[in-house]
Every structure is written in structure tokens, then in C-alpha cells.
Amino acid sequence: MLTTMFALLRTNFIMLLRQRTLILTSLGLAVISMLVFGFLFGGNNASKTRLGVVDQDTTPPRLNSFASLSNQTRSRSSAAAAVRSSRR
Numbered sequence: 001m002l003t004t005m006f007a008l009l010r011t012n013f014i015m016l017l018r019q020r021t022l023i024l025t026s027l028g029l030a031v032i033s034m035l036v037f038g039f040l041f042g043g044n045n046a047s048k049t050r051l052g053v054v055d056q057d058t059t060p061p062r063l064n065s066f067a068s069l070s071n072q073t074r075s076r077s078s079a080a081a082a083v084r085s086s087r088r
Contacts, residue, residue: 054079 016022 052079
């Protein structure tokens with residue numbers, strides 16, 4: 001069974017090497033995508049992203065898990081109103 005898997009792997013790898021356009025499209029487009037998105041979203045001048053956490057669980061482990069994240073607490077109704085009006 002293992003020799004059959006290696007034979008299939010070897011055959012597919014040889015077929016891949018014979019088709020240069022397949023190599024270009026599978027590897028080239030992946031590299032281009034990484035570069036484009038890296039330049040768009042990377043860098044040191046990125047602004048801080050605000051994170052909103054909606055949690056309706058009131059168990060003690062939950063209270064400890066989000067304590068370090070919260071610097072602002074809203075009631076459920078004011079948070080829903082802020083989301084509806086697109087205020088942050």
C-alpha cells in the first residue's frame with residue numbers, strides 16, 4: 001500500500017514538472033497573492049484594530065477570560081444601537 005502511494009506521488013510530481021504552465025499558475029499566483037496582500041495589510045504603520053466581543057455567558061471562567069480585553073463596557077442595548085448606527 002505504501003509503495004503504491006509513493007508510485008502515485010512520484011507519477012504526479014513528474015507530470016507536474018512536465019507542465020510548466022501548471023507550475024507557474026499554482027506557485028506563481030500564490031506568490032503574487034502573498035506579495036499583494038502583504039503590501040496591502042502589512043507594515044509598521046497599521047492602525048490598531050478595534051475588537052468588539054459579544055458574550056452572553058455569565059459563568060466565572062468567562063468573566064476572567066475577557067477581563068484583559070475590556071477597556072470599555074456597554075450594555076447590550078447600547079451596543080446594538082451602536083452597531084445599527086455604524087458607530088464605533
